[in-house]
Amino acid sequence: MSTGRTVGQDTVLRILGGTADDYDRIVDESTGKLDHRWKQWMLERMEAPREVLDLASGTGILSFLILDRFPDCHLTGVDLQADYQAVARGRSEQRGLTERTTWVHSPVEDAELPDGHYDLVTSCYVPKYADRPVLAANLWRWCAPGAHVLLHDFTHPQDPRIERYLKKQYDLWLAKVQRDHPHWVHCFEDLYDIVKDSPWATDFGPLLEAQGFVDVQLHSLNNGLAAVLEARKPS
Numbered sequence: 001m002s003t004g005r006t007v008g009q010d011t012v013l014r015i016l017g018g019t020a021d022d023y024d025r026i027v028d029e030s031t032g033k034l035d036h037r038w039k040q041w042m043l044e045r046m047e048a049p050r051e052v053l054d055l056a057s058g059t060g061i062l063s064f065l066i067l068d069r070f071p072d073c074h075l076t077g078v079d080l081q082a083d084y085q086a087v088a089r090g091r092s093e094q095r096g097l098t099e100r101t102t103w104v105h106s107p108v109e110d111a112e113l114p115d116g117h118y119d120l121v122t123s124c125y126v127p128k129y130a131d132r133p134v135l136a137a138n139l140w141r142w143c144a145p146g147a148h149v150l151l152h153d154f155t156h157p158q159d160p161r162i163e164r165y166l167k168k169q170y171d172l173w174l175a176k177v178q179r180d181h182p183h184w185v186h187c188f189e190d191l192y193d194i195v196k197d198s199p200w201a202t203d204f205g206p207l208l209e210a211q212g213f214v215d216v217q218l219h220s221l222n223n224g225l226a227a228v229l230e231a232r233k234p235s
């Protein structure tokens with residue numbers, strides 16, 4: 001349930017439950033491959049990490065891009081949905097990456113992870129869902145000195161023409177999933193308003209600064225359809 005600031009885990013389970021098997025294809029198609037471009041944008045900013053924490057790692061789309069790009073790193077993925085994480089675990093077994101990966105089944109708010117351990121923390125699509133004050137405090141605790149943080153999510157575009165275009169895309173996708181993929185209907189019914197109502201892009205940066213993070217910057221991408229919040233823990 002939404003608390004105003006936080007969408008909540010029950011909403012996540014309601015809108016994404018049962019979608020693990022075709023998640024990768026639907027996110028790729030419904031974003032017109034922007035999801036892949038946004039992840040590539042994040043990869044370009046990474047600096048040969050050793051210990052990576054990927055929050056809300058889902059089926060592991062970003063996790064495996066990072067593991068491929070940086071062959072010396074170890075990655076810990078945290079996600080609250082067991083079926084999404086089962087896909088990620090299966091992929092790491094198929095690809096011989098079990099020794100380089102740890103999968104933690106937990107909400108990011110409650111995950112038990114080592115303090116001061118990670119030199120890169122990433123996430124795609126968790127800022128709008130998570131309890132951000134709790135997550136900001138956890139990030140501070142889990143990050144090693146000098147750690148780099150890259151948190152990506154959808155944002156609601158300010159330009160009315162882009163906003164109209166986006167709403168039309170959601171409506172088209174809702175009609176398509178009602179016809180072909182009914183297990184996605186809750187997601188396409190609710191996601192537009194969840195993103196529109198989320199203050200994550202304005203409230204999360206100040207929460208990170210209040211913890212002590214520096215160089216906090218919000219990078220707006222593709223006409224305000226998404227953003228990446230970047231920060232560092234001082235060395």
Ligand SMILES: C[S@@+](CC[C@H](N)C(=O)[O-])C[C@H]1O[C@@H](n2cnc3c(N)ncnc32)[C@H](O)[C@@H]1O
Nearest residue numbers: 056057058061079080081084107108124125129
């Ligand atoms: C849209 S999927 C994105 C998955 C992955 N990051 C990607 O980009 O492919 C959102 C993911 O966030 C997870 N999630 C949402 N809120 C969460 C929370 N509070 N703690 C842990 N995982 C969460 C969901 O279970 C889901 O796997």
